[in-house]
Amino acid sequence: MKRFLISSFFTALVATLMLAGTVSAQDKYPSKPINGIVPASAGGSTDLMSRAIEKVWPKYCPQPLVVVNKPGGAGVVATEFVVRSKPDGYTLYLGYGSGHDIVMPHLQKMPYDPYKDLVAIARISVHSVVVVTGTKSEFNSLPDMIAWSKKENKPITTSVSMKAGAQDITITAIAKAAGVNIVTVPFAGGAEAVTALAGGHVMLGAGHPSEVAPHIKAGRFKPLAVALPQRDPSLPNIPTLKELGINVSTWGSVKGIGAPAATPKEVVAYLEATLKKVTADEEFKKIMADLDQPIMYLNGADFAKFLQEVHADYGKLIKELNITIQ
Amino acid sequence: MSKSDNVTNLVVIALGIFVVYHSYYSLRIGILISPGAGFLPFLCGLALVALGFVWRLQTILFKSPPQVENAGDPLAAVCEAEPARLPGSRVKLCLAFAATLAYACLFERIGFLAATLVFMLGWQVVVERQRWLKAIIITALCTAAMYTLFRYLLHVELPSNPLLS
Amino acid sequence: MGIFDGIISGFFIALTPMNLLFALLGALIGTAVGVLPGLGPAATIALLLPITYSIASPVAAVIMMAGIYYGAMYGGSTTSILLNLPGEAASVVTCIDGYKMAQKGQAGPALGIAAIGSFIAGSVAVVGLTLFAPPIAEFALSFGPPEKFALALLGLLMAVTLSGESVTKGLIIMVLGLLFGTVGIDPISGKSRFDFGVTELQSGFDFVTLAVGVFGLGEIFYNLEQQGNVEIVTTRVGQVFPRMADWAKSRMAILRGTLIGFFIGIIPGGGAVISSLLSYAVEKKVSKHPEEFGHGAIEGVAGPEAANNAASSSSFIPLLTLGIPGNAAIAMIFACLLIKGVKPGPFLIVEHPDVFWGVIASMYIGNIMLIILNLPLVGIWVQLLRVPYGILAPVVILFTAIGSYSIANQAFDLYALIAFGVLGYVLRKLKIEAGPLPLAFILGPMIEGSMRQSLLMSGGSFSIFVTRPISSTIVALFAIFIVGQAVLAIRRTGRCSKAQKAA
Numbered sequence: 001m002k003r004f005l006i007s008s009f010f011t012a013l014v015a016t017l018m019l020a021g022t023v024s025a026q027d028k029y030p031s032k033p034i035n036g037i038v039p040a041s042a043g044g045s046t047d048l049m050s051r052a053i054e055k056v057w058p059k060y061c062p063q064p065l066v067v068v069n070k071p072g073g074a075g076v077v078a079t080e081f082v083v084r085s086k087p088d089g090y091t092l093y094l095g096y097g098s099g100h101d102i103v104m105p106h107l108q109k110m111p112y113d114p115y116k117d118l119v120a121i122a123r124i125s126v127h128s129v130v131v132v133t134g135t136k137s138e139f140n141s142l143p144d145m146i147a148w149s150k151k152e153n154k155p156i157t158t159s160v161s162m163k164a165g166a167q168d169i170t171i172t173a174i175a176k177a178a179g180v181n182i183v184t185v186p187f188a189g190g191a192e193a194v195t196a197l198a199g200g201h202v203m204l205g206a207g208h209p210s211e212v213a214p215h216i217k218a219g220r221f222k223p224l225a226v227a228l229p230q231r232d233p234s235l236p237n238i239p240t241l242k243e244l245g246i247n248v249s250t251w252g253s254v255k256g257i258g259a260p261a262a263t264p265k266e267v268v269a270y271l272e273a274t275l276k277k278v279t280a281d282e283e284f285k286k287i288m289a290d291l292d293q294p295i296m297y298l299n300g301a302d303f304a305k306f307l308q309e310v311h312a313d314y315g316k317l318i319k320e321l322n323i324t325i326q
Numbered sequence: 327m328s329k330s331d332n333v334t335n336l337v338v339i340a341l342g343i344f345v346v347y348h349s350y351y352s353l354r355i356g357i358l359i360s361p362g363a364g365f366l367p368f369l370c371g372l373a374l375v376a377l378g379f380v381w382r383l384q385t386i387l388f389k390s391p392p393q394v395e396n397a398g399d400p401l402a403a404v405c406e407a408e409p410a411r412l413p414g415s416r417v418k419l420c421l422a423f424a425a426t427l428a429y430a431c432l433f434e435r436i437g438f439l440a441a442t443l444v445f446m447l448g449w450q451v452v453v454e455r456q457r458w459l460k461a462i463i464i465t466a467l468c469t470a471a472m473y474t475l476f477r478y479l480l481h482v483e484l485p486s487n488p489l490l491s
Numbered sequence: 492m493g494i495f496d497g498i499i500s501g502f503f504i505a506l507t508p509m510n511l512l513f514a515l516l517g518a519l520i521g522t523a524v525g526v527l528p529g530l531g532p533a534a535t536i537a538l539l540l541p542i543t544y545s546i547a548s549p550v551a552a553v554i555m556m557a558g559i560y561y562g563a564m565y566g567g568s569t570t571s572i573l574l575n576l577p578g579e580a581a582s583v584v585t586c587i588d589g590y591k592m593a594q595k596g597q598a599g600p601a602l603g604i605a606a607i608g609s610f611i612a613g614s615v616a617v618v619g620l621t622l623f624a625p626p627i628a629e630f631a632l633s634f635g636p637p638e639k640f641a642l643a644l645l646g647l648l649m650a651v652t653l654s655g656e657s658v659t660k661g662l663i664i665m666v667l668g669l670l671f672g673t674v675g676i677d678p679i680s681g682k683s684r685f686d687f688g689v690t691e692l693q694s695g696f697d698f699v700t701l702a703v704g705v706f707g708l709g710e711i712f713y714n715l716e717q718q719g720n721v722e723i724v725t726t727r728v729g730q731v732f733p734r735m736a737d738w739a740k741s742r743m744a745i746l747r748g749t750l751i752g753f754f755i756g757i758i759p760g761g762g763a764v765i766s767s768l769l770s771y772a773v774e775k776k777v778s779k780h781p782e783e784f785g786h787g788a789i790e791g792v793a794g795p796e797a798a799n800n801a802a803s804s805s806s807f808i809p810l811l812t813l814g815i816p817g818n819a820a821i822a823m824i825f826a827c828l829l830i831k832g833v834k835p836g837p838f839l840i841v842e843h844p845d846v847f848w849g850v851i852a853s854m855y856i857g858n859i860m861l862i863i864l865n866l867p868l869v870g871i872w873v874q875l876l877r878v879p880y881g882i883l884a885p886v887v888i889l890f891t892a893i894g895s896y897s898i899a900n901q902a903f904d905l906y907a908l909i910a911f912g913v914l915g916y917v918l919r920k921l922k923i924e925a926g927p928l929p930l931a932f933i934l935g936p937m938i939e940g941s942m943r944q945s946l947l948m949s950g951g952s953f954s955i956f957v958t959r960p961i962s963s964t965i966v967a968l969f970a971i972f973i974v975g976q977a978v979l980a981i982r983r984t985g986r987c988s989k990a991q992k993a994a
Contacts, residue, residue, distance in 0.1 A: 026808055038649065041537075041819075041899075042533075042537035042540065042822075042823060042826065043537070043816070043819070043822035043823050043826040047826065048826055048829060048830065051540065051541075051826070051830055052830065054541065055541075055830065066483065067541075068483050068900055069537070069899070069900065070899055070900050070901060071694060071899050072688035072690070072691045072693075072694050072899045072901050072903070073691055073692075073693040073694055074676055074693050074694060076693065077689050077690055077691055077899070077901055080690065087623075099744075107681070108683075111690060155950065157947070157948050162678050162681065163677075163678060163679055163680055163681035164681040165681075183948075183949075183950070185944050185947045185948060186678050186679050186681075186944075187634075187940070187944065188678040188679060188936070188940060189678075191759075191816060191883070192759075192823070194758065194815075195632070195759055195815050196635060196944075198632055198637065198813065198815065199632040199633060199634065199635050200635075201630075201635030201636060202948065214814050214834055214836050215814070215836075217836075217838070218814065218836050218837045218838060219837075220813075220837075271498060286832065287830065287832070290829060290832045290834070291829055322819050324679065325681035325682050330920070330921060331921070332505060335923060338663055338749055345670060348685070353682060353684055354680070354682075359946060359952070359953075360943075360946060360947075360950030360951055361942070361943055361946070362680060363677045363679070363680040363682040363684055364684075365501055365657075365939075365943075366673055366935070366938075366939045367670060367673050367684065367685070368671065370666045370669050370670050370673075373662070373666045374663065374667075375657055375667050377662050377663045377666065378663070380659050381659050381660065381663070384657075384659060404960075406990075415715070415716045415717065416716060418713055418715050418716070419715045419716040420627075421710075421911075422712065422884070423712065423913075424714050425885075426708075426892075426909055426912070427909060429889075429892060429905070430892070430902065430905035430906055430908075430909060432890070433896065433902055433905055434902040438893075445885065445889070446889075449881075449885040450881070450885075453715075453885075454881035457882070464882060468882070468885075468886055468889075472886075472889060472893075476893055480524075480530070480535065480538055480539070481538050481539065481541070481542065482538055482893065482897050483897070483900060484893070484896075485902075
């Protein structure tokens, strides 16, 4: 009898808690805080961009945007969480276009389709790959270093943030295009890779502007090239690889906002308009400039098209360079 | 030594063999001057097998004094010589383990608040066998304190009840 | 501006009522999260980051964040000593002798000496930070992959000294820790290891989940089974403050710990952990009664606690002078500064002298606040042991669960936590000291990664480990230690067999 009482008590308790409040009225969107899922841990460049949006967001929306970090599974956990969440506009994906959306699908099986299962809302920024060397290095340009390597028949050691990531692929593409031997040394993340170059332990380094720009300004790094099709707005003085005669360009890593595919059109339109206002905000521009992240807004439709292109580009490059993970 | 040591060192050896197998076939060991993903796991696996055997040898060679030898239940054998072990303690452990596992299952499904209420109440009533009134008071106080601390003072993002929100 | 002018101006900034308030707030929150099991400083600073948006002055925001960070280092020893729950990688070592002391009814002296040691180490390290920040920062940068490999290997060797009676079992535990460290995507090859198709495992296990599970949860499961005995332990609180004899034993340990922590702590990634390990190993070596270590030696608490506090202060050096964050918590402070429009790095002292000197000055004040706050609290924390286990146990489980969950916001970590709890319980039953497990877990990826990076850099030549000055020094130390240990072992077995023959 006592057992029965206890178990029925629990059943009742759980049932009450689950049913209570289901009758909440369907208010006009947004009627509660919006969760922004970030596929990286706090403190990284994607997180910092999301925090900048979080900070400015309340100026343009009656409900706050709350950043939630889900760094699990190299970002896949976060994206899968968004894909499987209720498509009501209260769960957004911040950082849509990161490495695990545009590079990883070419190398391994994904538990979802990063393009069909998500709807693109807006592009916020592009994190290009910048090639740098230490100030103490005897080389002042990439062609100089390549010429030295060919003449001496010695490899160029280069620190990158991870194996088969955007930076590794870009550097490997440079090696192939210039016909030079470059050894990429992968580290556990961008900060470690940059630290290794700052200590002069490798000859060359690759990093996103947010990682290398502070060191360039501090006179510790010499910038050599940017791997974008055109110059990076946050580092306008650095030539592109193509300008240097090396026919390589990648989009680095893309940072946009997405939502589950079935999110209502009017909700997507509302978010798109809000993000447009956020990216035009003076305070936001100031923070992003401080973070060395260029603002490169694109609306949902154009962003979706852009993502497809970037994805296809990486696919081609990975095939050409024969990059696999093993 | 004891029976449990015998069982455990076999487990260690088995684990070592699995790790060696996995790192050799699924990962890539590489060569010494260019180690692959399986290099360290492979060495670890070999070390486990070797250490497992050393342990086994030790248990056979250095038989401990007979009074520690406690035949029967392998887990009870290694317990310290404890005079005051209550009879229901193993049951209590299992119940506590079950409660913790249930909490993990419920945490995201019914939200932090509901899961914590269920867990605390369950612990007080089922594990500790408190009287209902005391159990409810403890549960209410602890849950309220935890919720205030994490939600309002530390701003932790806790899962809420999917139906409540 | 010279150092002297700088620090004076810093004190003017740090002593304004507003900044004092934020320093106090940081110290309070830091102590609280240090004491709360499972919730580390990095997670807390991340959680509180949105709050700093509304703090207008960047100095005040960073003063608070820094307070949380080193305050957590003070508080972290509390749960390690009382509940066998390390809140941070660097306090794993504290658990080993601290918890044994608490079980013997000496929780008070252990907590007291930890607080005093932390204060001395924290204050000395801040003086070091004031005087030598730039040259020391260059030293930190000189640690490339080969140096890190040698240092981590030395650390691993020290971790063996933590294994209890049986070296064989200690080594098995260490290898197990190394294997747990390999789970997830290998950064060098990009291949995911031992994930068995589970997406969450691709990022590997988190240190907090592993340590809190194996130590804290394992201990709770074990105690629940031993209910009869636990009551005796928990009610025997003993004296609250350290005696003169305790102080006499620990003061040199604190001094050595401070020096080790200050220098090793600046090395980005794992510096603090290795410094606490080194300190423990050094204390055990110089002690006249090394057999007491592992059974409640007060030097085994004082040294490592001093080391990890000194390390927490010196880890600010690479951040403030180079703009390089050395660990997760410092990375959060870095993020906080960036959002506030302040860029840490070589120009910080020129562009924002108020931030640079203000934060350093606040660390002097913060340390004083913390010792004033923590010494009386020792009495209160000790009373925590009087809370009935039927309430303490589930509450601690809840704390560890929330702490683990908040790291990556995924329920998977709760299951991982429980699994590690079961492992910890089994180890406890088998009387195997679990200390080497979390340490090998931290050092393993460092050893493996830096070895493979070094070999990539050298084109496969092992000479890279012995031709560079720092790494060759560490390798030499390593060799001396091994040879010394071997000689000792041979002598001991010789003596043993003689004794056996005599008997």
